[in-house]
Amino acid sequence: NAGVTQTPKFQVLKTGQSMTLQCAQDMNHEYMSWYRQDPGMGLRLIHYSVGAGITDQGEVPNGYNVSRSTTEDFPLRLLSAAPSQTSVYFCASSYSGGLSGNTIYFGEGSWLTVV
């Protein structure tokens, strides 16, 4: 079972560059989301989606764009990278965003460094 797959695992960007973090899940989950993990701050929600064509902002959305054209994919775009976006990014999914008790499954993470 592939579960939640993120690519790339490691990336170094220069300030001002753009890139896309890819996320795909093969569990037919409606709910997908992106978190960033920073030391001493836990995980913070960036954007989320409750289904294809529907996205919304989380706790720290500035500097990031998302779209959800298919159920399987939920890419995260950095339009103009800044050093403050150096972080570990996690994609997550669950069966239904409407039921708060469902288990959320996480990808392996993407380590991004902006220099």
Next chain:
Amino acid sequence: AQSVTQLDSQVPVFEEAPVELRCNYSSSVSVYLFWYVQYPNQGLQLLLKYLSGSTLVKGINGFEAEFNKSQTSFHLRKPSVHISDTAEYFCAVTVNTGFQKLVFGTGTRLLVSP
């Protein structure tokens, strides 16, 4: 709005000793509570969750947690830890109505030594 406090950033313990990782939450509404574990350079894996019913919840790898509504706590325990339990542990909470948005604590690093 709910928040989660993990009181210890790091907990050192010897192998085969018991351990308790503390988590307190604040919320004006009923919540669901979760503990996740993150091994080095990996994603997060669900250990256990409390939705309703019995306040003592058993999870994977011998961990358990007790929901205490009056103290707004959800502490994680294991009676005897192994070296392989060395990891970071995150407590998380979500409101039990509407769309699921997990709010995470800052994490507790469990360091198990021989």
